[in-house]
Amino acid sequence: MIGFxxxxxxxxxxxxxxxxxxxxxxxxxVVLIGGAGAVLFGASAAWLVSLCRFPGRxxxxxxxxxxxxxxxxxxxxxxxxxxxxxxxxxxxxxxxxAAFVYAIGLYPYVYLAARAAFASQSACALExxxxxxxxxVHVFWRVALPLARPGIAAGAALTMMEIAADYGAAYHFGLTxxxxxxxxxxxxxxxxxxxxxxxxxxxxAAIVFLLAExxxxxxxxxxxxxxxxxxxPRYQLAPLPGFLAALFCGALVxxxxxxxxxxxxxxxxxxxxxxxxxxxxxxxxxxxxxxxLITLALAVAIAVSARRASGAGKASVLAAAMGYAAPGAVxxxxxxxxxxxxxxxxxxxxxxxxxxxxxxxxxxAARFAAAGVQPIDAGLARLSKGLDAxxxxxxxxxxRRMFSVDLPIAAPSLGAAALILFVEILKELPxxxxxxxxxxxxxxxxxxxxxxxxxxxxxxxxxxxxFIAGLAPILILTHGIGRARAGQR
Amino acid sequence: xxxxxxxxxxxxxxxxxxFVNLYTARHYDADRQLYAAFEEAxxxxxxxxxxxxxxxxxxxxxxxxxxxADLFVSADAGNLWRVKEAGLLQNVTSxxxxxxxxxxxxxxxxxxWGFTKRARVIIYRKDAVQPEQVASYDDLANARFRGQxxxxxxxxxxxxxxxxxxxxxxxxxxxxxxxxxxxxxxxxDPQGSDTDQIKAVAAGEAQATLVNHYYYVRLLKSEDAAERxxxxxxxxxxxxxxxGGTHVNISGGGVTLHAKRPxxxxxxLEYLVSDAAQNLIAPLNTEFPIRPSIxxxxxxxxxGSFREESIPLDAxxxxxxxxxxxxEEVGWR
Numbered sequence: 001m002i003g004f005x006x007x008x009x010x011x012x013x014x015x016x017x018x019x020x021x022x023x024x025x026x027x028x029x030v031v032l033i034g035g036a037g038a039v040l041f042g043a044s045a046a047w048l049v050s051l052c053r054f055p056g057r058x059x060x061x062x063x064x065x066x067x068x069x070x071x072x073x074x075x076x077x078x079x080x081x082x083x084x085x086x087x088x089x090x091x092x093x094x095x096x097x098a099a100f101v102y103a104i105g106l107y108p109y110v111y112l113a114a115r116a117a118f119a120s121q122s123a124c125a126l127e128x129x130x131x132x133x134x135x136x137v138h139v140f141w142r143v144a145l146p147l148a149r150p151g152i153a154a155g156a157a158l159t160m161m162e163i164a165a166d167y168g169a170a171y172h173f174g175l176t177x178x179x180x181x182x183x184x185x186x187x188x189x190x191x192x193x194x195x196x197x198x199x200x201x202x203x204x205a206a207i208v209f210l211l212a213e214x215x216x217x218x219x220x221x222x223x224x225x226x227x228x229x230x231x232x233p234r235y236q237l238a239p240l241p242g243f244l245a246a247l248f249c250g251a252l253v254x255x256x257x258x259x260x261x262x263x264x265x266x267x268x269x270x271x272x273x274x275x276x277x278x279x280x281x282x283x284x285x286x287x288x289x290x291x292x293l294i295t296l297a298l299a300v301a302i303a304v305s306a307r308r309a310s311g312a313g314k315a316s317v318l319a320a321a322m323g324y325a326a327p328g329a330v331x332x333x334x335x336x337x338x339x340x341x342x343x344x345x346x347x348x349x350x351x352x353x354x355x356x357x358x359x360x361x362x363x364x365a366a367r368f369a370a371a372g373v374q375p376i377d378a379g380l381a382r383l384s385k386g387l388d389a390x391x392x393x394x395x396x397x398x399x400r401r402m403f404s405v406d407l408p409i410a411a412p413s414l415g416a417a418a419l420i421l422f423v424e425i426l427k428e429l430p431x432x433x434x435x436x437x438x439x440x441x442x443x444x445x446x447x448x449x450x451x452x453x454x455x456x457x458x459x460x461x462x463x464x465x466x467f468i469a470g471l472a473p474i475l476i477l478t479h480g481i482g483r484a485r486a487g488q489r
Numbered sequence: 490x491x492x493x494x495x496x497x498x499x500x501x502x503x504x505x506x507x508f509v510n511l512y513t514a515r516h517y518d519a520d521r522q523l524y525a526a527f528e529e530a531x532x533x534x535x536x537x538x539x540x541x542x543x544x545x546x547x548x549x550x551x552x553x554x555x556x557x558a559d560l561f562v563s564a565d566a567g568n569l570w571r572v573k574e575a576g577l578l579q580n581v582t583s584x585x586x587x588x589x590x591x592x593x594x595x596x597x598x599x600x601x602w603g604f605t606k607r608a609r610v611i612i613y614r615k616d617a618v619q620p621e622q623v624a625s626y627d628d629l630a631n632a633r634f635r636g637q638x639x640x641x642x643x644x645x646x647x648x649x650x651x652x653x654x655x656x657x658x659x660x661x662x663x664x665x666x667x668x669x670x671x672x673x674x675x676x677x678d679p680q681g682s683d684t685d686q687i688k689a690v691a692a693g694e695a696q697a698t699l700v701n702h703y704y705y706v707r708l709l710k711s712e713d714a715a716e717r718x719x720x721x722x723x724x725x726x727x728x729x730x731x732x733g734g735t736h737v738n739i740s741g742g743g744v745t746l747h748a749k750r751p752x753x754x755x756x757x758l759e760y761l762v763s764d765a766a767q768n769l770i771a772p773l774n775t776e777f778p779i780r781p782s783i784x785x786x787x788x789x790x791x792x793g794s795f796r797e798e799s800i801p802l803d804a805x806x807x808x809x810x811x812x813x814x815x816x817e818e819v820g821w822r
Contacts, residue, residue: 080685084685084689084692171644172681173680174677174678174680174822176822184644187646188644188813188816270712272712275518336547336548337551340553344553433539433540433544434540434547435548437538438537439536439537445539448516449539450516452541453517454683454704454707455707457713
């Protein structure tokens with residue numbers, strides 16, 4: 001893909017417009033606004049359920065993750081459908097509409113990361129602050145938040161790259177972003193080379209962004225504090241703040257999941273006929289599980305080698321993160337081009353169905369490894385340097401250390417990573433659409449087919465099923481994080 | 490089989506395998522019924538890979554002579570032209586196709602053939618606009634509609650083909666002026682689908698827009714009462730009846746260069762323009778049949794007959810790049 005990107009001739013010069021400039025501005029705006037919204041929603045919700053006691057806290061703890069199961073493009077369709085002028089007073093559209101849909105659909109990434117960060121904080125640090133007379137608000141701003149900042153930043157980085165890579169919702173809302181510019185150059189101008197150049201700019205921006213994030217995080221290293229772990233002390237909120245906290249969390253769940261789901265359910269009922277939905281459902285599950293396992297293996301390799309501080313390991317983390325910021329179709333085309341080149345060179349016979357499937361799994365791995373690396377890395381972070389050193393002293397080689405020390409300790413995180421990857425691939429559309437075999441429709445493909453034909457009633461049932469299929473792993477995931485608190489059990 | 494591949498005119502693929510592989514950018518349920526009907530009539534199964542036309546083109550290109558695709562099907566002549574230009578379609582001669590498909594609705598070299606038609610029509614709000622105020626595409630650029638027009642993005646291939654047909658008929662300068670005029674009338678930046686544009690007009694957000702005719706017909710008979718009400722508030726005009734005729738595009742298909750079953754592919758194309766298929770597919774998706782002798786579905790007949798533009802279909806492809814450039818220049822994305 002990078003080879004394509006370096007071919008001469010700027011996109012702007014031949015198109016007579018400022019596609020690249022407008023796309024860069026659009027991406028910056030929507031990533032900043034949508035990302036800020038997601039951080040605000042996710043971090044405050046995580047703080048509330050981790051450190052406060054209020055009505056419904058236990059239920060919200062897992063309900064808050066549910067919006068993760070909804071693909072952004074489904075939320076975009078649902079919200080424009082619901083608020084289409086004549087149907088409501090406010091119309092969700094344009095930049096603010098898109099930012100809202102991203103914030104409400106993606107805040108769970110920040111929430112999950114922040115909650116894990118709050119959960120692993122030393123109770124002593126928080127209690128010390130309280131003993132010294134700090135109010136809850138003070139503890140949040142002066143102690144809990146700074147300690148959780150690396151976790152929140154990691155969640156925010158994932159969210160922002162997800163927003164930058166998204167095409168479906170951005171196009172639907174009529175934004176010009178780098179992603180929509182890629183597809184405009186490709187579809188409207190028929191200029192795939194220019195499209196890939198724009199994609200390269202997007203990737204370069206992602207690298208700069210990521211390095212900046214890592215640099216900021218690198219300076220904020222904390223010593224472990226107390227090693228005695230017990231349940232975090234929670235503040236009992238007074239009735240009014242408690243009610244407001246419940247209202248806030250409730251609103252996130254309603255707008256992120258319940259409202260759009262109800263709307264989809266209504267459409268599906270209106271249409272009645274589900275069609276032959278069982279086969280796509282099964283196909284989705286098969287493809288997502290296989291893809292998740294393959295990607296997980298890659299993510300583990302990246303996370304472990306990065307921890308060992310090798311140059312190659314660090315580079316692979318960056319490469320994985322780049323993939324996360326790239327639109328799926330672009331990576332898929334890159335994979336096609338790669339296999340095409342191998343065919344021209346006579347290394348392989350041609351892009352048969354089997355090779356296309358290989359390319360598809362390769363695309364999943366390249367696109368989503370970053371989403372798996374993050375939780376694994378967080379899990380490995382709990383491994384004290386001393387433990388690794390001890391294993392080394394006892395003569396364990398790198399493989400033995402990985403399998404007998406690193407992975408068992410990070411096991412809960414591996415589970416979490418696998419589930420996140422499953423949901424990501426379940427929602428993935430463009431690469432699946434392009435590289436799947438004949439007569440092999442997934443739920444996302446079905447939903448797309450109907451939606452692109454503007455049959456939203458028929459698109460509702462498969463969209464709803466994507467959501468439902470993603471729900472089970474997400475619920476397991478949230479249950480797992482509660483248990484993953486070190487020192488308990 | 491190798492012989493059949495070298496001889497595209499070799500009958501209907503008698504010694505080829507009993508199936509045909511489609512790469513298709515059409516995703517209609519109607520198409521699946523059509524595949525079933527074809528299999529019932531001929532015993533030849535249809536396997537489909539649906540997708541986005543531009544992406545399917547890249548897949549065929551990458552697959553080269555190893556491709557499984559026998560036939561490429563798309564709902565826009567501009568997309569079919571791109572595949573032909575990439576050298577990935579083969580020219581087909583067939584008396585049945587030549588007889589069934591009017592000359593202006595197929596590729597001059599026989600690389601692709603239409604099997605249904607769709608018209609690009611004006612939708613206007615009945616309580617705000619008189620039909621004669623929107624009788625022509627030109628009217629959408631009229632300053633009287635300042636801040637009153639909604640349009641779909643020009644990344645969409647239907648918009649590109651609409652402007653390409655104007656370039657063919659009236660030249661690039663005229664097309665640029667028109668696009669700039671319409672752009673100046675926008676009430677909002679282009680967003681959403683054709684259906685979304687109709688709903689915006691119905692809701693009073695704008696007075697007129699441009700869509701493919703069947704989206705309006707579908708709203709008319711939607712299962713959702715709100716959509717039926719929306720359709721009732723707007724009217725449909727076949728533009729340019731006094732001048733060049735309404736812009737018409739095709740759904741069509743072409744046999745791929747490296748088809749393993751070119752005979753089957755041709756057989757399926759011929760079936761698509763047969764009486765049986767034409768009577769089946771056009772009403773299911775409320776498109777117009779490609780053959781003038783076939784009666785369209787009742788809800789289409791109710792719209793009345795209209796004069797179509799008559800330009801060579803490959804013009805939609807030839808002017809596509811220029812159309813995209815013009816849209817970019819006038820700021821209509």
